Amino acid sequence: MTRRTRVPHEAAHPDTTPIRGVPEATVARLPLYLRALAALVDRGVDTVSSEELAESAGVNSAKLRKDLSHLGSYGTRGVGYDVNYLRRQISREVGLTQDWPVVIVGIGNLGQALANYAGFASRGFRVAALVDADPALTGKQVAGLTVQHTDDLERLVAQLSIAIGVIATPAVAAQQVCDRLVAAGVTSILNFAPTLLHVPEQVGLRKVDLSIELQILAYHEQRRSGAPLALTAEQAAELAQAVRG
């Protein structure tokens, strides 16, 4: 299984470079492929077929091939993909070859968990600053960093050249923090607060909502376990009664 594969190199594919049109759905899957590739590297595998890689990433193989084809023509027909080469290409495409300093705002339970999360550091993301509005927290050491006060937010963002901000504050504070981050020059925001944030057009925004995920699970769980899908006439009447007050 360790046959030598001809590794295609940049010069050989001059006009297959990212045509700038990578679909959003594809972008969302690239990290999955990276993770699967990392696992293959650890196992010492150096060539992988779309079928195998798709299997370990949990997607359809045709979808994988199409996704990769959006990035370029990395791969050798009849053989598969060179694991290390493909990994490097995807990493570059996603932007993981550079260093991304990140500020985390809100050092509660979640903020501390995020600060300590190994998955960030391992992917080129570097927690550069921790900020909280609570004076009792500032000065405290978390994950090897000193928690700074929110008053210094703008200065920190500028001095540390931070482009990515993580919001882990209570919902009520989130929009204000968001505004300040944007004003300070942050152009990408990851929001953990359970609230809708407004940002200018050109600022990237994604949200992670823990309770929403649970609710989606509950929806399906409800109709799996014999839930009373249809209300009885009695229940309906009772409900209507309650509403009418």
Add this chain to the structure above:
Amino acid sequence: MTRRTRVPHEAAHPDTTPIRGVPEATVARLPLYLRALAALVDRGVDTVSSEELAESAGVNSAKLRKDLSHLGSYGTRGVGYDVNYLRRQISREVGLTQDWPVVIVGIGNLGQALANYAGFASRGFRVAALVDADPALTGKQVAGLTVQHTDDLERLVAQLSIAIGVIATPAVAAQQVCDRLVAAGVTSILNFAPTLLHVPEQVGLRKVDLSIELQILAYHEQRRSGAPLALTAEQAAELAQAVRG
């Protein structure tokens, strides 16, 4: 704004009940609507138009109306939706009217953050048990609960009638924990470990992946901030063409 609205009740709409065909995309938005409705209740609003509700949920009003129409015909033309009534209907549809005991496995930083997360309790989810494999942790108090050892996992799931499990363990332990949860009778799993989990067909599975979200942000951030998007000769020609055009 407090005019009395006629509330439609079940009996009046016998054949518009959930026909069991709510699109997945709609299900994912129902929690958003619930949140927006809760905010309206707090503000004392009791009638809302699709336009207003859509605004506060951050979606298109046509989409909102279509989503709601999948649940039934809860609204009054020319008036809008009764806030409390609609909220109850969606809550019921999602399954939030019942109590959902949840077990969290893996009481590290993230697990503790989840155990303390207020958003769970407020939505009908009740953290019923905390489990960890580390003997140093078992017996410790977290969020008002005593951490139990993994050995007792099956017993706890059975005794507490737990249907939903949250995995917050390291990646290597996740699949094993998952298997044990499923074997113990859990039918919905929320996975925070950065790994692909395999579950039987009939078990619900969702994942929250912190580093993936950051990577997606980084992708867009990279091409916003002057990324070295090397144009090929072909692309350059095309672009020049477009400019001249």
Add this chain to the structure above:
DNA sequence: GCAACTTTGTTCCTGGGTTCACAAGACCCT
């Protein structure tokens, strides 16, 4: 009761994403 107005529920259309299926290409063996 009737006309003007408001807002829902739905129809139609468009576009993106997923999947199948296969042609194009690369390797291997004789």
Add this chain to the structure above:
DNA sequence: AGGGTCTTGTGAACCCAGGAACAAAGTTGC
């Protein structure tokens, strides 16, 4: 060199979601 085998990359069909636009239905004012 040439057939056989493998796997990629892609063309085409299908499905689902989003959005505009409108008819249906209810409300308000006279």
